[in-house]
Amino acid sequence: MTDNSFIKPADRIASFKPYYFASLAKKIAVLQENGVDIIKIDMGSPDLPPEKFIIDRLKISADSPNSHGYTAMGGTPGFKKATAEYYKNRFNVDLNPSSEVLGLIGSKEGLFALTQVVVNPGDFVIVPDPGYPVYSGSAKIAGGQIYFIPILEENNFLPDLKSIPESVLEKTKLIWINYPNNPTGAIAPFTFFEEIVDFARQHKIIIAHDAPYVDVCFDGYIAPSLMQVDGAKEIAIEFNSLSKSYNMAGWRLGMAVGNPDLIRYIHTYKSQVDTSHFGPIIEAGIEALTGDQSWIIERNEIYKQRRDIVIKGLKEAGFGVKAPPATIYVWAKLPAGNDNSLEFCNKLLEETGVSTTPGIVYGEFGEGYLRVSLGSSTEKIQEAITRVKSWVLTL
């Protein structure tokens, strides 16, 4: 047999573990084979479909003989125009569709690409902890140094910008923020956006605002865009997505908007990596962004009902929880006496079939919490919470 011990991962990925949800899926498959009735309230994948008019557009477009070739890299002019129209209607923000908008194959790839195009080895990237794992993962691959900034409950899950040491700031290229926030469900007041734009300008740092939950809001809350801050476009980029806003997570349709230089660098990078979307998906995305938006209010009502079921049940079970004003997540402090979230969630999964996400997956400051996703049917969520409640009593 050939000695193939030379087949090794590159140094920059050698220490990587599979994405948490990839390994969780394997574990769940084994439990299911053994007859365990699994309820997944872990991943943030909406269970509900997009509105019919969006799916109809996909079907009509797919029936057309000339919609099967490659489409424009970085999104068609029509998609960019639709994104600009959405930003104007939703936030009263003006964007130049050709220079300030880029189509993405889901926003996740855009987050990764941004880091690759601006971070040199040794540069610092400031990442919220807890936070979406791609911010730090992409920085590691780029050879960047990561400065984790805690976002803590006692500070309403906002970072304390003044706590960042000057020695870090001097070498920082990029700071990540994400509101409404995954995993905490927290929101940021507009004054925080103004503060961070000022701060980033002063320290010559790029702001990346990751905003896929901006249209999943409850109780009358309307989330702002960072682009509403005067001058934000000079130093910032915002990522948005149709995944959660329009229940289109599997369609892989997202966008980056803002600083034209950053948009151009990502476009160049992506043109070496991917070849854009299937045309009918783009067409349906345009329909979603520019068509009737009223169904989103009804959809958010469903999430709100689920949120309230989760909050009530988890409170009764001894978790520390507050109702989040936005996102599809409930971030809950484990009942007293439990501080290892991985152990807690594993045991919960094995003994009840309920799959949640341990807080530690999102960083050191996520330890002691778990995250519940509202992206399962109301009945399943109810059943899951009933199981969690009776299980906690046995601990």
Ligand SMILES: Cc1ncc(COP(=O)(O)O)c(C=O)c1O
């Ligand atoms: C904070 C955050 N950013 C980005 C994404 C990626 O979304 P998508 O790639 O589906 O647009 C997610 C998905 O869960 C998320 O929670």
